[in-house]
């Protein structure tokens with residue numbers, strides 16, 4: 046098992062301090078472009094992750110805003126991995142296609158692959174027709190749909206998709222990613238505690254884990270602070286918490302909660318803009 050080095054916010058200069066030289070610009074990275082649940086706690090977009098600046102996980106309503114806020118050229122997104130079809134995870138998809146068609150890929154030259162189940166293809170196609178009738182057919186025809194549960198990208202990342210415990214009607218899944226150079230991480234999608242997810246986490250160097258509910262909600266479809274605590278005792282894999290119900294710093298009245306639970310050291314409550322970088326054997330959290 047490898048450990049992530051969780052750095053406080055003021056330690057982003059560790060390279061100089063530890064004499065490790067300049068970071069390799071090609072190092073794998075995971076950018077959290079959003080970390081909030083469906084209700085958008087203050088200071089957060091919907092949970093939204095991008096890795097190696099070319100693959101995104103889900104396409105939430107705030108996806109385009111998140112890419113813009115971070116200066117990402119939308120046409121450089123090559124792959125969309127879809128965990129499930131709840132609105133807060135996919136309703137931003139039509140806007141990504143619309144932007145590419147009219148702004149960043151007018152010639153339709155940039156490849157776009159969507160990885161998801163056949164149900165994902167059906168649902169994403171439907172919401173594109175609802176959102177912009179007659180406008181996105183050419184973009185949809187241009188998409189490469191990959192529906193296999195396991196596969197490999199041209200840059201060396203392999204994925205495996207597994208079922209998780211969430212609303213069955215939206216075909217909920219998580220993903221485990223592993224690069225041929227050894228980097229690995231899990232994205233939980235939306236899920237309460239379940240063995241397929243925990244098995245994947247125990248085999249990985251990092252888990253991006255949702256925590257969508259406070260402890261008092263009577264449902265098992267999301268992780269709650271108590272569940273995260275139990276998992277952290279069972280498993281030493283670093284956990285980065287996203288899809289949270291807790292506000293980030295804000296001058297506005299609290300939406301639901303603004304106090305973070307206390308977790309062990311290998312659990313980090315992520316903020317929008319958090320960035321992990323692969324250091325050869327573990328993930329460093331460089332910004333949070």
Ligand SMILES: [Zn+2]
Pocket residue numbers: 129131211235
């Ligand atoms: Zn969901």
